[in-house]
Amino acid sequence: MEHGDKANWFRRMTAPEKRTFIAAFGGWALDALDFMVFTFVISTLIGLFKIDRAQAGLLATITLLFSAIGGWLAGMLADRFGRVRVLQLTILWFAVCTLLIGFAQSFWQVFLLRALQGLGFGGEWAVGSVLMGEIVRTEYRGRAVGTVQSGWAVGWAVAAILYTVLFSALPENYAWRALFWVGVLPALLVLFIRKRVPEPELFRRTRAQEEASAARVSPWxxxxxxxxxxxxxxxxxxxxxxxxxxxxxxxxxxxxxxxxxxxxxxxxxxxxxxxxxxxxxxxxxxxxxxxxxxxxxxxxxxxxxxxxxxxxxxxxxxxxxxxxxxxxxxxxxxxxxxxxxxxxxxxxxxxxxxxxxxxxxxxxxxxxxxxxxxxxxxxxxxxxxxxxxxxxxxxxxxxxxxxxxxxxxxxxxxx
The missing domain is CATH 1.20.1250.20 (MFS general substrate transporter like domains)
Incomplete structure (x- = not known):
């Protein structure tokens, strides 16, 4: 019976656990979609903006570097204002920046937007992972949080499919922009999170204790x-x-x-x-x-x-x-x-x-x-x-x- 319980862990999760899992999985898959489309259009951007490989590589590195800043900043904000609220903010930020890349007219515009995109990209994983870890019970935590990571492969596969479809149906100078315009999709996930995903009871209890004692924990x-x-x-x-x-x-x-x-x-x-x-x-x-x-x-x-x-x-x-x-x-x-x-x-x-x-x-x-x-x-x-x-x-x-x-x-x- 115990083995069967473990094998059917998702079915046995509570409704809040399932909704949180769906939101985190969807967020990570859509993040992967938005992030990985860049890998498919590098050669197009090199030709369009007349840049070299070093500059193209810089566009990839800048997002990762700023995601490091965004992840830590989002973590501090989530400990102060709540996991769900900050998760919504990071998803919206990431989605809007990705959408705007599709309208960029120069290398430096893409560079700036990729940096800003990184702030939301880093924050989404940091906050979503904590949200999952605090809501899902101990015996399912590893599988649930780990399975959310598989959403990256799903988003990567969708990016590959969209690349094939859009670059087959549209001229190259429009197709790459359309790929980034798809990046607005994660914003729709925020509507689901607002209505269906609760703030973890553990976080609410911790914040109430801090407020009662008037002792705010330092981010350091x-x-x-x-x-x-x-x-x-x-x-x-x-x-x-x-x-x-x-x-x-x-x-x-x-x-x-x-x-x-x-x-x-x-x-x-x-x-x-x-x-x-x-x-x-x-x-x-x-x-x-x-x-x-x-x-x-x-x-x-x-x-x-x-x-x-x-x-x-x-x-x-x-x-x-x-x-x-x-x-x-x-x-x-x-x-x-x-x-x-x-x-x-x-x-x-x-x-x-x-x-x-x-x-x-x-x-x-x-x-x-x-x-x-x-x-x-x-x-x-x-x-x-x-x-x-x-x-x-x-x-x-x-x-x-x-x-x-x-x-x-x-x-x-x-x-």
Whole structure:
């Protein structure tokens, strides 16, 4: 009976838990849609605005850097004004900025809007993850928060489909704009959240206690002696996760094309295999984080990521083998993220939970955003495969070290 209960966890969730799950899943999927459309129109923007690859890369980096700022800021605001209210704000901000990119007339206009877009992008995950973690009960928390991460693969797949449809039906100079105009869709999710998603009881109780005692918790409390170890190790964990992911996903296609001369990398089939692997990896990680524990899940996926990096950069692979290896790459590189949301939620106390989680995850994103540039810099004096291996492999080693130094939180009742 117990196994059946766990297998049907979504059906057994309460109505507020289900509505919160739907809102968080939809928000993350739509964020992925809005964020990933940029990856499909890079070549179009290079030609349209007469920019070089370095400038195009800057458009990607600026969003990630500002998302680090936005995630921490949104976390602090969510601890002060509420998870639901700030989640609505971040979704609206992200949606409007994405829509406006479709009207941009120059590189610098896109640059500015991509920076502003990043503020909302970072905030949505930080606040939505905390909201999920506080509303969903302990025994389902890992699976629920982890499964929300699979929404990224769904949004990525929808972006790929829309790209194919719009660039087939419209001239290129209009199609790229239409892709960003679709970015207004997340705004509709706010209507659902306003009516159906409650503020967590735990947050309301914590705020009432603060108001009754007239003692407001400082946003700098995450650096107090009681929490500094958790904050630093959490930030290192997230730096490893995201630095490894960005180093691999940014440079691996270039490595396989330029040094291995494999043509399959540029095909839609290869992309779909990676997306499918990512989706299943998210679901597997969500299950394992509750089944085996937060630390064991992270260790397993970090080792899988290291194995995939070794296979891609060291083994002589054919086009056919590369196509099939896209699945374990997507599985490992994406699945490792499933357990981190619930883990961070359980590591921080309620009064600074969104603040601490927002800082740790988005500090990792900000530093991780530099990894592609570091790989490129090292690749000037070393083979690209070696550069990828050093930074991506090193990143997942950091994940292992941070995980071993952090406590296990499986089954922990949050307060």
């Amino acid at each position: 409390a995450i650096f107090s002696p009681a929490l500094i170890k958790t904050t630093v190790l959490g930030a290192l964990l997230c730096t490893g996760l995201q630095g490894g992911y960005y180093a691999v996903t940014t440079w691996l296609p270039t490595f396989l094309k330029s040094e291995r001369h494999l043509s399959v990398i540029g095909t839609g089939g290869y992309l779909l295999v990676i997306i499918l692997g990512s989706f299943i990896g998210y679901l597997a990680g969500a299950y394992l984080t509750d089944r085996l524990g937060r630390r064991a899940n992270l260790i397993i996926f970090a080792l899988l990521c290291g194995a995939c990096i070794f296979a891609y950069t060291r083994l002589p692979l054919s086009n056919e083998q590369m196509l099939f290896l896209g699945f374990p790459l997507g599985f490992a590189a994406s699945g490792i993220f499933s357990g981190v949301g619930a883990y961070l939620t359980e590591l921080f106390p309620s009064a600074v939970r969104a603040n601490g989680q927002g800082f740790a995850y988005n500090f990792g994103r900000g530093i991780g955003a530099l990894f592609p540039s570091l790989v490129g810099y090292l690749a000037k004096t070393a083979p690209l495969g070696v550069a990828i291996g050093i930074f991506a492999g090193g990143a997942y080693l950091v994940v292992l070290i941070a995980t071993l130094l952090l406590p296990e939180t499986k089954g922990r009742e949050i307060s």
